[in-house]
Amino acid sequence: MTLIVGLSTLVAGAIIGYLWQRSKSCSISGYRDLLLFKDTLFMRTIVGMALGALTGYLLFYRFSGAMSDFPSYLHNEPGASSLATLVLAVVGGFGYAFFSVHAEGCPLRQHVNATTGHGAAIIYLVGFYSGVIFFWFVVIDIVNVVLRLF
C-alpha cells in the first residue's frame, strides 16, 4: 500500500506540475491581484481547486469509508476545540500569506518556477527547506509549549 502511495503521488505530482507550469497557476497570487489590481485571472485557479475538491468530496464520501460525513467539522475534527490550535492556525496563516505575497507565489508555484531557471524561486526553495529543518529542530518546541498553555 505504501508503494502505491509513493508511486501515485509521484505520477499525480507530475501531472499537476505539468498543468501548473503550462497554466502559470498560483494559489496565493489570486488574492493579491484581486486586492491590488481588481484582477480575477489568478482567482480561476482557486475557484477551480474549490470546485474540484468539493466535487471529489461529494462524489467519494458516499462511496468510500475514507471520507467522513459532510461537512467534516460537524464530526469531531481533531484540534477544532483547542484554542491553542486555532491561535496557531491564525498566526501561521497570517505569516504564510504575508511572506507568500512578498515572494510573489505559493510554494507549489515556486517549485514549478524553479524548473524554468527562475533564480528567485531556486533561492526561495533553499530558504524554504532550511525553514522546514529549522521548524522541526527549533520552532516545534515553542509550538508544543503554546499547545500546552491553553
Added chain:
Amino acid sequence: MSYILVSIDKLTAGFVTGLWAAVAQAWVGVSPPSAFGICFISHPSDLTNWIINHIFSTTLYVHQPSVDIPVLTVLGVLVGATIATLQHREFKFKMPRHPFDHFVNGFMVAVFGLMLGYCSVHIIMALMYGSFVALVGFAGMMIGVVAAVSYIKWSVRR
C-alpha cells in the same frame, strides 16, 4: 525542430488538483489527515524529515502515509514541470537582484506554513470539506494577504 504548444486554463489546472485530493484519499489511501493528496507544506516537510530520519537515525515527525515511503508529490511536480519547461523551451536562468530577500521569504513561509499545517492549496481542499481549523487558518491567511498588500501599497507611496 517543431514542438506542440500546450496551453492549459487555470480553472482546469485547479480543478484537477482539487479532484486529486479526494481521489488520493478515497482510492489511494493518502490519509490521515484529510485532503492530504496535495500539500506543499506537509509533503516537502515529510520528504525532508524522512530523508533526515533515514540518514541520521532521528525521529522527526512524518505524517502517517509517509512513514515507510514518503509522499513523492514534490519530486513529481518537479519532474512534470521540467517536462513542460523542456517541451516548450522555456528554460532561462535568471539571477534575482536581492537573493537574500527570496531566501527569507522561503524560510518564513515554511516556518509559518508548518505552524498552520496547511499550504494555500491544501487549505482550499480542507475548507471545501468543511474543516473548522482550515476556516480559522484561512481567515488568518486573508488577514496576511491584506496586510501584505497594504504594506506593498505603503512602500510604493513612500
